[in-house]
Amino acid sequence: MIKALSLMGQLGYGYNKNSFLSAIKEGVDFIGVDAGSIDSGPFFLGSGEMKANYSATRNDLEFPLKKAVELDIPFIIGSAGYAGSDTHLKQVIKIIEDIAKDNKLHFKMAVIHSEFDKEFLKSEFEKGNIKSYENNKPLTIDDIEQSTRIVGQMGAEKFKSALQNNCNIILAGRATDASIYAAYPLLEGYKPQLCWHMAKIIECGALCAKPASPSDALTGIIDKDCFYLTPPNKDRRCTPQSAMAHTLYENTNPFIIEEPDGTLILNNARYESFNERTVKISGAQWIERKKTTIKLEGAKLSGYRTIAIAGIRDPLMIEQIEEILEDIKTDINKAFGENFNISFKMYGKNGVLADKEFLNNPYEIGLIIDVVAQTQSRAKQICSVAKSALQHYDYDKRIATGANLAFAYSPAEFNVGEVYEFSVYHILETDNVNEHFKIEEMEF
Amino acid sequence: MKIKDAVYILRSKNAGVWHITIDIVFKNKENYKQAKKVLDKELFKKIYDKKDVQYFECDTINTIKVSFLRDKAAGSIDDRDCLGALQYIPLLEVEI
Numbered sequence: 256m257i258k259a260l261s262l263m264g265q266l267g268y269g270y271n272k273n274s275f276l277s278a279i280k281e282g283v284d285f286i287g288v289d290a291g292s293i294d295s296g297p298f299f300l301g302s303g304e305m306k307a308n309y310s311a312t313r314n315d316l317e318f319p320l321k322k323a324v325e326l327d328i329p330f331i332i333g334s335a336g337y338a339g340s341d342t343h344l345k346q347v348i349k350i351i352e353d354i355a356k357d358n359k360l361h362f363k364m365a366v367i368h369s370e371f372d373k374e375f376l377k378s379e380f381e382k383g384n385i386k387s388y389e390n391n392k393p394l395t396i397d398d399i400e401q402s403t404r405i406v407g408q409m410g411a412e413k414f415k416s417a418l419q420n421n422c423n424i425i426l427a428g429r430a431t432d433a434s435i436y437a438a439y440p441l442l443e444g445y446k447p448q449l450c451w452h453m454a455k456i457i458e459c460g461a462l463c464a465k466p467a468s469p470s471d472a473l474t475g476i477i478d479k480d481c482f483y484l485t486p487p488n489k490d491r492r493c494t495p496q497s498a499m500a501h502t503l504y505e506n507t508n509p510f511i512i513e514e515p516d517g518t519l520i521l522n523n524a525r526y527e528s529f530n531e532r533t534v535k536i537s538g539a540q541w542i543e544r545k546k547t548t549i550k551l552e553g554a555k556l557s558g559y560r561t562i563a564i565a566g567i568r569d570p571l572m573i574e575q576i577e578e579i580l581e582d583i584k585t586d587i588n589k590a591f592g593e594n595f596n597i598s599f600k601m602y603g604k605n606g607v608l609a610d611k612e613f614l615n616n617p618y619e620i621g622l623i624i625d626v627v628a629q630t631q632s633r634a635k636q637i638c639s640v641a642k643s644a645l646q647h648y649d650y651d652k653r654i655a656t657g658a659n660l661a662f663a664y665s666p667a668e669f670n671v672g673e674v675y676e677f678s679v680y681h682i683l684e685t686d687n688v689n690e691h692f693k694i695e696e697m698e699f
Numbered sequence: 700m701k702i703k704d705a706v707y708i709l710r711s712k713n714a715g716v717w718h719i720t721i722d723i724v725f726k727n728k729e730n731y732k733q734a735k736k737v738l739d740k741e742l743f744k745k746i747y748d749k750k751d752v753q754y755f756e757c758d759t760i761n762t763i764k765v766s767f768l769r770d771k772a773a774g775s776i777d778d779r780d781c782l783g784a785l786q787y788i789p790l791l792e793v794e795i
Contacts, residue, residue, distance in 0.1 A: 296774025391717035507714045507766035677772040680716040
């Protein structure tokens with residue numbers, strides 16, 4: 256049996272130390288943690304910034320890393336620094352270096368790079384090897400060229416190589432969440448359908464438990480013909496229902512999960528209650544892919560944003576708000592020409608659902624005036640003019656001639672900074688693609 | 700009965716950058732069976748104003764799952780729900 260410990264669902268938001276300690280006290284074969292995602296949008300990949308900063312990342316890595324070295328078990332970190340590019344890896348390597356130095360730790364670390372060379376991708380694109388993903392827009396050469404960086408989600412292959420090279424710590428760039436956990440049991444010869452199914456669930460930590468939490472640990476035990484999930488925290492439990500529901504999470508198809516190395520098919524998966532807090536799972540199928548396919552992710556700079564936040568409470572103004580904002584927008588477009596984007600978000604009216612909102616009874620609107628332009632100073636200028644125009648707009652039957660908006664802040668405008676958008680989210684299918692994920696070994 | 704009263708889980712979330720996926724896990728077989736009589740691919744296409752949706756009925760877990768392309772990629776300039784987390788709201792009051 257192999258015992259895997261998922262430290263938490265997302266590194267950098269605080270883990271449960273008691274859960275971690277009680278799991279390792281019972282003995283685990285390896286520890287894993289997912290440090291990234293694309294959930295929070297294109298900014299982190301585009302800008303190279305980490306989502307969880309130095310202190311937050313160090314806080315969650317330091318003690319588990321010390322314990323892993325002490326116990327001589329692998330500690331596998333995937334999607335380092337959130338987006339997993341070389342810039343992100345560099346920042347996390349610095350954190351690990353500092354941890355090693357301050358704690359006088361000695362270990363061998365494998366760093367697995369996941370950033371792809373644009374020239375290589377352009378040539379693959381021209382060969383027709385980059386495809387759309389479930390009907391998203393086809394890729395163009397411009398999308399590749401304009402991206403600040405492009406990463407590929409690695410599968411389990413390079414994790415396995417790093418484990419075979421006896422690296423205690425594995426720090427991977429962008430990786431599928433499941434690969435982090437599938438590699439070790441695969442290498443030990445366990446059935447791939449069990450390895451991948453277990454990996455797919457435990458990558459979110461205790462999110463598949465009741466009560467759910469992404470910041471708590473989960474233990475997965477893999478056996479010959481089934482696997483078991485138990486949260487080390489005794490206040491949580493894994494039930495067939497909680498595990499089943501979690502398998503649906505963030506996949507378009509409830510029965511099919513695509514990984515770079517193959518396809519996991521869940522039609523015949525069985526979820527049984529093993530004891531009060533443990534679920535026993537079996538029955539999935541796995542079809543190994545002949546050629547590894549890699550999901551590419553790229554982001555490009557689309558401008559600079561300034562926002563203003565304003566409260567609107569006058570019933571007469573709220574009645575006419577759509578027309579008023581339309582009018583302001585027309586004037587702003589007339590005054591500033593092209594190459595910028597202005598939008599209004601009316602929280603309290605339809606801020607979340609926009610044209611899909613089905614209720615219409617606001618008494619107060621939290622308005623965000625949102626401007627994205629080619630420079631920060633132009634975004635600020637346009638946002639200020641729009642704010643001022645709205646502040647003094649003389650709408651029909653207006654009785655309050657002071658000003659129309661309540662500002663909670665001075666200044667009312669905020670420069671948000673660089674704005675990125677996803678430019679690449681496509682599938683690369685080519686020969687020997689795993690060779691593009693380079694392993695760099697480091698000794699501490 | 701409304702969907703919000705018939706479910707154990709009703710949630711939406713991104714599945715990658717370009718897709719929203721909605722999980723409707725019913726409290727029991729009866730609610731699920733009743734829902735299947737009323738809900739179908741066409742209804743979701745109408746509610747979400749989409750040309751096409753992927754529609755799944757998962758009998759063993761009393762679950763209906765629906766996935767579709769977003770209007771805009773997650774986090775793009777005009778996107779209002781980066782995680783796609785509140786796109787289930789139009790389903791709350793739907794009668795089954």
